[in-house]
Amino acid sequence: MEATLSSDHPFSDHPSSDNAPLLELNDLRVGFDTPDGEVQAVRGIRLALHARETLAVVGESGSGKSQTMMAAMGLLAKNGRASGSVRYRGREILGLKAAALNEVRGAKIGMIFQEPMTSLDPLYTIGNQIAEPLTRHLRLSGRAARQRAVELLTLVGIPDPARRLEAYPHELSGGQRQRVMIAMALAAEPDVLIADEPTTALDVTVQAQIIDLLRTLQQRFGMGIVFITHDLGLARHFADRVAVMRHGLVVEEGPASEVLTTPKAEYTRMLLAAEPTGTKAPPPADAPIVLEARRLNVTFRIGGGLLAGPPLVIHAVNNVSVTLREGQTIGIVGESGSGKSTLGRALIRLIEAQGDIRLFGEPANALDTQSLRALRRQVQIVFQDPFGSLSPRMTVGEIITEGLRVHAPHLDRRARERLAVQALEDVSLDPGLRNRYPHEFSGGQRQRIAIARAVILKPRVLVLDEPTSALDRSVQKDIVELLRRLQGEHGLSYLFISHDLSVVRALSDWIMVMRAGQVVEAGPTDEVFRAPAAAYTRELIAAAFGLSDTPVAPAAPDLPRGVALG
Amino acid sequence: MTAPADGAAVRPSLTPAAPPPVAKGRSLWSDAWRRLTANRAAVVSAVYLVVMTFACLVGPLVTGHDYTTIYTDYVRVPPSLTPYPKQDQIAGALEDVVKRMRVDLVDWSEQDGRVSVTVRSARAVDPRVLRYLERSPSFIDPRIESTEPDGLSMTMSAAVARHYFLFGTDNTGRDLLTRTLIAGRVSLAIGLLAGLTAVLIGVTYGAASGFLGGRVDDVMMRFVDILYSLPFIFLVIMLVVFFGRNFVLMFIAVGAVQWLDMARIVRGQALSIRRQEYVQAATAMGVSPAGILWRHVVPNTLGPVAVYMTLLVPQVILLESFLSYLGLGVQEPLTSWGVLIAQGSKNIPSANWLLIFPSLFLTSTLFALNFLGDGLRDALDPKDR
Structure with a gap:
């Protein structure tokens, strides 16, 4: 504490010039005490943020980019320890007591988190939540705080702000919630804004809006922004300087234009090249149809009942028709809530739907439970969340072989083991690991396990529900290549559901764009990307590639070298 | 690992004994x-x-006790590691027994866990009084040692029953x-x-x-x-x-x-x-x-x-x-x-x-x-x- 105060003076004598950094991290180290010993998350990094500057900290999950900022803000988990130095305008803030730290934290340094749903307290109106720091940090009266809250909401572009103050978080969309978070972070007019993956949980079009908003606000208030992201395209688009982190170290730092176009570090080059590339050729026109749906409708009824009145009816899928041929990959794209996942599940009859579904020429609607169960062997699904889709209390071996118990009950334990080993080798995982539990694997490995579980049954159709969305870019690329290889080896047909256009472009030969339960546009992938017919598709493509496309690795979709990769 | 791009592959195992890849399948229960x-x-x-x-x-x-056995001599006695009756309780227990026999106590002595009692009465002492000793929870194995020729006095001996009431x-x-x-x-x-x-x-x-x-x-x-x-x-x-x-x-x-x-x-x-x-x-x-x-x-x-x-x-x-x-x-x-x-x-x-x-x-x-x-x-x- 003594040292802190004395070090405060020399700096305060200086007029705040452009060279004096707002936030300065020096040899920052973060360690976590775990029962397995100490884990070093951040291993001595130097970073500096100046006024009016955007510093992007990029890296894959586990690189320590979030923990760096958490440590700087004194928000580490209980078993975390930070050493080194964090200076805000020359004042040491690392290791300050909570009361002293709060003069800086929230007041001078604002923070936005990734998940707008969980960062807002569901029990309080957003007006309450915005006003709280105002009354605490700025000592405003209740009325003044309210006034200010309205101003802030106007600032972040929320329509009808006075009325919105009374809204609860669940009444707002994801993008609006993130705007509210930004408003809260700006409430005390901070000099520094730390944004931890602020757009990752949002749809691409919303993401573009939020980035625009942050940029406008930065220009108006002259804040320094630390922008933590895994998305290099976003970093290039938004940041002045970029620091690439890996394993708790900064491997490369410099102006965004330099680092992301002429990277010096091998790792940065690898990250930049991780954009999925290649295209897929359509199957022969006479390939047999494996899955066909005509005028499919899925409606959900919410609430209702004897006393609650008529239920709320939601048309999640509205008159959608699909024809999937053997060896084909249909990409279904759309933003969250567009009904693409529901469609995928309805097609394999995980959800009841109205309409005509034919699997391998047989009508699937009329099947009884028994024959449907038999049919399931041929139609498998891989889910988005590799954490949620594997039962935490079963070993990987048990998970993979569960389907065999149903569809090949004559197999004994040993035969099942053998098939499990084969399936794991198929997805390039070490079969020796099959006695472990899912939580012992990384996200990419888990997704491989989920794929192994599906392919062990030798299905003909695989529904892939955002299988790469929860993964890092470099891992995504591996999964895309794995899926391509499996398709080639086993003649699989894929229904590939994703909001990530670059992955869809790399994998599918036919594309369906969905919005609000309806198909807005459908056609061969090249055509849709080259000349999108619907305005919504154009918007989607602009938002996705305007921000995240990488001019370095010219990802021209029709470049033939991509095919060689597959 | 054949999947190099999955980064650090398996994180340092979280299970306690970092099991090597064993051939035998494990299950939740084992x-x-x-x-x-x-x-x-x-x-x-x-x-x-x-x-x-x-x-x-x-x-x-x-x-050594049945849970229904009632020891009238030892109601609410405190827990003890030494057996009951205690040294000072023997006299009282004996007096009780002798009183029930309707005879007079002349003398008693204790040696090696056995007491010998000499009683006397105005009439001839009935050998069946021994049963009173037998019934008392404090004594076992009563014997008649000797009877005076006139039958008016008798010497009996009995072992002191050792009851342990560890919990009272x-x-x-x-x-x-x-x-x-x-x-x-x-x-x-x-x-x-x-x-x-x-x-x-x-x-x-x-x-x-x-x-x-x-x-x-x-x-x-x-x-x-x-x-x-x-x-x-x-x-x-x-x-x-x-x-x-x-x-x-x-x-x-x-x-x-x-x-x-x-x-x-x-x-x-x-x-x-x-x-x-x-x-x-x-x-x-x-x-x-x-x-x-x-x-x-x-x-x-x-x-x-x-x-x-x-x-x-x-x-x-x-x-x-x-x-x-x-x-x-x-x-x-x-x-x-x-x-x-x-x-x-x-x-x-x-x-x-x-x-x-x-x-x-x-x-x-x-x-x-x-x-x-x-x-x-x-x-x-x-x-x-």
């Missing part, structure tokens, strides 16, 4: 057993429970150690069996209800609500009226009530589990509802179940003592820990050991159960260490 045996507190607790159960089963046979005796002069152990049989049997029954029924019912969901869930839960609304005492009285008082009845009554909570807890868990993607994945694989219930839903509810069960057992043991107090549970001379504690609490000023020992047994058992329950919960969660 792993849980391994983790449980690695948890020292749980193992100590389990051993303690086994010892306690064994003591309650075998102990009453080796204490109760208000009617019964050995507390034996009674505590006998009570343990009842309490443990009720606690574990009724608890286990409640868990089995509750988990099955709750998991099925939550997993099936919809209308089935509605009907099943309304049934639970109906049972909830029956007053417990009323239910017990009804059972007693129809079937008479019976030890088994208590299991039924307690079990019938306790599984309701469990069913609700498990149902809540199952409701959220059935929305998990791994359950959907299993459905997509064509696993039957029963298979999903058994392999996915039930194992994932076990954490809260293990914890709740450790709370349930004490609850059941206390419930039993409450029933016994109302005269609906175990009846004298049979007893249970709850009953003993209730009696002991009335005697705190005069004979605190009546409270101390049974409560010590009960609390230590519950303590061990709690540790074991915690250990079980940890062992059943592969993510935990």
Whole structure:
């Protein structure tokens, strides 16, 4: 504490010039005490943020980019320890007591988190939540705080702000919630804004809006922004300087234009090249149809009942028709809530739907439970969340072989083991690991396990529900290549559901764009990307590639070298 | 690893003994057993429970007392490591016996654990007076050593019975150690069996209800609500009226009530589990509802179940003592820990050991159960260490 105060003076004598950094991290180290010993998350990094500057900290999950900022803000988990130095305008803030730290934290340094749903307290109106720091940090009266809250909401572009103050978080969309978070972070007019993956949980079009908003606000208030992201395209688009982190170290730092176009570090080059590339050729026109749906409708009824009145009816899928041929990959794209996942599940009859579904020429609607169960062997699904889709209390071996118990009950334990080993080798995982539990694997490995579980049954159709969305870019690329290889080896047909256009472009030969339960546009992938017919598709493509496309690795979709990769 | 781009591949294993890639398949149960045996507190607790159960089963046979035997000489004697009667009590006990013989005590002496007594009477001493000595709990093996020729005086000898009352005796002069152990049989049997029954029924019912969901869930839960609304005492009285008082009845009554909570807890868990993607994945694989219930839903509810069960057992043991107090549970001379504690609490000023020992047994058992329950919960969660 003594040292802190004395070090405060020399700096305060200086007029705040452009060279004096707002936030300065020096040899920052973060360690976590775990029962397995100490884990070093951040291993001595130097970073500096100046006024009016955007510093992007990029890296894959586990690189320590979030923990760096958490440590700087004194928000580490209980078993975390930070050493080194964090200076805000020359004042040491690392290791300050909570009361002293709060003069800086929230007041001078604002923070936005990734998940707008969980960062807002569901029990309080957003007006309450915005006003709280105002009354605490700025000592405003209740009325003044309210006034200010309205101003802030106007600032972040929320329509009808006075009325919105009374809204609860669940009444707002994801993008609006993130705007509210930004408003809260700006409430005390901070000099520094730390944004931890602020757009990752949002749809691409919303993401573009939020980035625009942050940029406008930065220009108006002259804040320094630390922008933590895994998305290099976003970093290039938004940041002045970029620091690439890996394993708790900064491997490369410099102006965004330099680092992301002429990277010096091998790792940065690898990250930049991780954009999925290649295209897929359509199957022969006479390939047999494996899955066909005509005028499919899925409606959900919410609430209702004897006393609650008529239920709320939601048309999640509205008159959608699909024809999937053997060896084909249909990409279904759309933003969250567009009904693409529901469609995928309805097609394999995980959800009841109205309409005509034919699997391998047989009508699937009329099947009884028994024959449907038999049919399931041929139609498998891989889910988005590799954490949620594997039962935490079963070993990987048990998970993979569960389907065999149903569809090949004559197999004994040993035969099942053998098939499990084969399936794991198929997805390039070490079969020796099959006695472990899912939580012992990384996200990419888990997704491989989920794929192994599906392919062990030798299905003909695989529904892939955002299988790469929860993964890092470099891992995504591996999964895309794995899926391509499996398709080639086993003649699989894929229904590939994703909001990530670059992955869809790399994998599918036919594309369906969905919005609000309806198909807005459908056609061969090249055509849709080259000349999108619907305005919504154009918007989607602009938002996705305007921000995240990488001019370095010219990802021209029709470049033939991509095919060689597959 | 053949997947280099998955970064650091497997993170440093989180399981305790970083198992090498073994050929043999592991399962939740064998792993849980391994983790449980690695948890020292749980193992100590389990051993303690086994010892306690064994003591309650075998102990009453080796204490040297029957739990119904009443020692009129030793009402409410304090616990002692030395045998009764004490040196100074022998005289009193002898005087008592001699008084009943209606003879006069002339002299007595003690040597090597045997007393020899010389009595005299105005009339001839009947040798059958020996029976009074025999009947006294303080003496055994009485013999007539010699009789005076006139028959008016007689010398008898008897061994001093050595009674150990390690826990003292109760208000009617019964050995507390034996009674505590006998009570343990009842309490443990009720606690574990009724608890286990409640868990089995509750988990099955709750998991099925939550997993099936919809209308089935509605009907099943309304049934639970109906049972909830029956007053417990009323239910017990009804059972007693129809079937008479019976030890088994208590299991039924307690079990019938306790599984309701469990069913609700498990149902809540199952409701959220059935929305998990791994359950959907299993459905997509064509696993039957029963298979999903058994392999996915039930194992994932076990954490809260293990914890709740450790709370349930004490609850059941206390419930039993409450029933016994109302005269609906175990009846004298049979007893249970709850009953003993209730009696002991009335005697705190005069004979605190009546409270101390049974409560010590009960609390230590519950303590061990709690540790074991915690250990079980940890062992059943592969993510935990």
